[in-house]
Amino acid sequence: MKVRILVVALAALFYGTATTVKAQSAKDIGVISLNPVVPENDGLGLKATAMLKNKLNQIATANGMSGSGFDNRFIITGHIQKLRSEQTQTVPQKNAVLVSIGIYVGDGLDGTLYSNFSTEAKGIGDSEDQAIAAAVRKLNPALPQLQEAVAKGKQRITEYYDRMAANIIQTAKASAAVGKYDEAMNMLFAIPMGNKDFQTAQSLIAQYGSTSLEKKNLDIVRQARSAWSSDPTESGAATASNILKSLVMPSAKVQAEAKSLQTEMAARIKAVSDREFQLEKQKAQDEKEVRIATVRAAASVAKAYVESQPKVVYHYYWW
Incomplete structure (x- = not known):
């Protein structure tokens, strides 16, 4: 039985994170997070609500920001006021x-x-909900007046990070010091590209990401050893080997731990001596490539951390 430890490329490095999250995270690195928010009590129907949220996301991305990034502080929201409604x-x-x-x-x-920005639009549909959704659909994210308004907001957000980046880094270091690596990386990812502390934040992300990955890999080896210890049979060995398949970019230390376990299993199971319990060594990788891969992988973990947090209560009172 050959146990293959796969080197997973770029954003698929950390185990346990949804594929869709990984795919989105890499492109969000260094981008300001502008979160689309549609109030639940605004009286909009399902179609109009979905259309408005989609439109807010389009506006954010059209202006060089991420609709679902790492920081939930800054928002883009919309308010729909019905001026006239009639039957055709x-x-x-x-x-x-x-x-x-x-x-x-x-x-x-x-x-x-x-x-802020405001405009009027008409819409027609089989229901009032569909008609409002049709009106919202007409809003063009490339409208110059809208882009000007959003750019003004983006500038204010940039100024916020210019003031707060050093504090964010210090807070992230404090979180990492007590083992809260996912939390620390999430804070650091909020610092946008162009900020004077961006590279410092990225270096720390690579450091914390590597440390976090090492801890997770060692935990995988411990799980495999536990599975083998509780069932030192061919079945237990197979279970342990399958667990080891979750290892990602294992360090020399992790590889030695896994190899030791596999050697122990192979020696114990005489009846299956013809089976091969082999941990393939990782190919030497360029240090820069590993750093980039680690940062992109950390982005997936940080995004998952954001999504796992309690729902944020925003205060905008229809500005």
């Missing part, structure tokens, strides 16, 4: 609406509005 005289009859669409960018935690 067509067959079949449709719903027609005229709405006012307000777009707001700011600090959702302390309630500070940075910029």
Whole structure:
């Protein structure tokens, strides 16, 4: 039985993180997080709510920000006010609406509005919900006045990180010092590219990511050893070997631990002496490539950490 330890490329390095999260994370590195927020009590139907959130995400990405990044502090939200609603005289009859669409960018935690934009749009649909969704769909993220407003908000966010980056780094170091590596990396990923402390943050992310990965790999070896100890048979060896398949970019120390276990299993199971319990050594990797891969992998872990946190209560009071 050959146990193969696969080197997983780039964002797929850390075990236990959803594939979709990994795919999104790498492109978010160094990008300001502007989180789309649609209030649940705004009276919008399901279709209009979904359309508005999608539109807010489009506006964020169109202006060089991430709609789902590492920091949940800054938000882009929208308010739809129905100005007119009527039934058309067509067959079949449709719903027609005229709405006012307000777009707001700011600090959702302390309630500070940075910029806003408003426009009116018409929509037609089989229901009022569909009609409002159709009106929201017409909002063009590339509209110059809208981009100007969002750019103003982006500048305010950039200024915030210029002021706070050093404090963020110190807080992240404190979290890492007590073993909270995922939390620390999430804080550091919030510092955007262009900030004077960006490279410092990235270096720390690579350091903490490597330490975190080592701990997780050693835990995998411990799990495998436990499986073997509780069932020192061919079945237990197979279980332990399958657990070892979860190892990712194992260090020399981890490889030695895994090899020791596999040698022990092979020596104990005389009846299956023809089976091969082999841990393939990792190929030497370029230090820079490993660092980049580790940072991108850490992005997946940090994003998963954000999504695992309690829901944030924002304070915007319709600005």
